[in-house]
Amino acid sequence: MYLKVDSLEKRYGAFDPSVSNLSFSLAQGxxxxxxxxxxxxxxxxLRMISGMVAATSGRILVGGHDVTGLPTYRRNMGVxxxxxALFPHMTVAENxxxxxxxxxxxxxxxxxxxESALAMVRLNGVGDRKPRQLSGGQQQRVALARALVFEPDILLLDEPLSNxxxxxxxxxxxxxREIQQRLRMTxxxxxxxxxEAMAICDRIVVMNKGRLEQIGTPHEIYETPATPMVADFVGRINRLKGTWRxxxxxxxxxxxTIRASRPGARGAPVLVMxxxxxxxxVASGSAIPSAEHENVLAGTIRQVTYIGDTLQYSVEAAGARILVEKATTSAGDPFQSGAEVLLHWSEQDTLTFAADGER
Structure with missing residues (x-):
């Protein structure tokens, strides 16, 4: 592995650590x-990796070399x-x-x-302009060009698209993503x-309260979340509380009664997601497609929300509100508020967690 973060921790005084015992690694590119x-x-x-913030404990290794104690300018990382953080008094080229x-x-x-860096981000011919003369997207490209121009070993992007x-x-x-793949930039x-994370990342580290919750590919994070927090944060989710029989x-x-693909201990409380x-x-009384290994709940639609490519149904079932999402069609909404319906889903799509393990 090219970059390794080993048991990294950051504390500010007597407060709980901002980052605690964090470890992960990534390959070159x-x-x-x-x-x-x-x-x-x-x-x-990110700031500890770049050297802008000193780690309280732990190590950061690049290519097998410990850089934990090195200043930012000696780490060859683009941020x-x-x-x-463009300088307003400088031109694009000067930035x-x-x-x-x-x-x-x-x-x-x-x-x-x-010249090469500006061409890479499609900003040919704007080098003599000031940042205030550019759109938000163009300013972002300037910042990206500045991070790439000195050919860093590692590129660090801190919420680059939020504005x-x-x-x-x-x-x-x-x-x-296209530039990163073309340059094979770590x-x-x-x-x-x-x-954003699911769309462009090879792997994802999910963090919560300074700790690592799970690391994996987008598919692994989404389909097999390790904790309720990961399941809830990565994509929308329904929650039901129950007891194993x-x-x-x-x-x-x-x-x-519903079933999951992996049963738990009898009598134990369980969080179903x-x-x-x-x-x-389907409408109440209709046949369920592929009824084998399907969970079925009867319910009543309480709200229908149209959001362009998706219809969201809020259904009252099993003493809870359950969200159902369906793609829209030109034929319009097949169900109205107040309709009696049956909800059905596969046992394989039933995520279960120990109810006392929720964070």
Whole structure:
């Protein structure tokens, strides 16, 4: 592994650690996401890796070399900040050149590299403009060019898309991934947006309260979450509380029974979680498609929400509100508020966790 974070911890005085016993590694050319809610320690971790914040304990290794005690300028890492941090009095070219000038490159080399970096991010011909003359997306490209221009060993991106509108965010997300793959740049991407992380990262580290909850590919994180926090944070989820029965089924509120692919201990409380888009919906009294190994709950639609490509149904069932998501069609909404329906989903799509293990 090219970059290794080993038992990293950061404490501020007597307070609980901002980052605690954090360990992960990534291969050369890999894009790793640090994902989690605000305040979970993502940016602190990134700043410790870059050298901007000193670690209280633990080690950071790059290519087998311990860089934990090295200053930022000796780590050869490019950093792109959430705010872009462009110098307003400098031109675009001067902003991109700044790091090269600090490293004492020749004027000829600087001009050559700046031109190449701006071309890489599709900003040819704007080198003489000031940041205020650029759009938000263009300013972001300038910040990316500045992080890449000195050919860093590792690229660190701290919430780089949070200041952009939704459409531009999607475009820039894809552009960052394309550049990263073309350069085979080892990259850490900090975000609280699970869609961003799932879309472009090779693997994802999910953090919560300064600790690692799970690390895996986007598919592993989404389909086999290790904890309720991961299941809840990565994608929308429904929650039901129940109790394991002796026959391996789950009793929900003493009125309905469902099954999961992996039964638990008899009498133990269980937290059941199901993705909204994995739940089928048919009119009450209708046959259930592929009824074998399907869980079925009777319910009543209480609210219908149209959001363009998706219809969201809020269904009252088993003493709870369950969200169901379906793709829209040109024929319109097949169910109205108040309709009696049957919810059904596969045992394989039934995630279960010990109820006392929830964080």
């Amino acid at each position: 890999e894009l790793l996401g640090l994902l989690g809610p605000s305040g979970c320690g993502k940016t602190t971790t 792109m900040f959430q705010s872009y 991109v050149a700044f790091g090269l000038e600090m490293r004492k490159h020749s004027k000829h080399e600087i001009a050559k590299r700046v 952009l509108d939704a459409k531009l965010r999607d475009d820039m997300r894809n552009e960052i 990259t850490i991407f900090v975000t609280h947006d699970q869609t 002796s026959d391996g089924a789950i009793d929900i509120n003493g009125s309905m 199901v993705r909204p888009h994995r739940i089928g919906l």
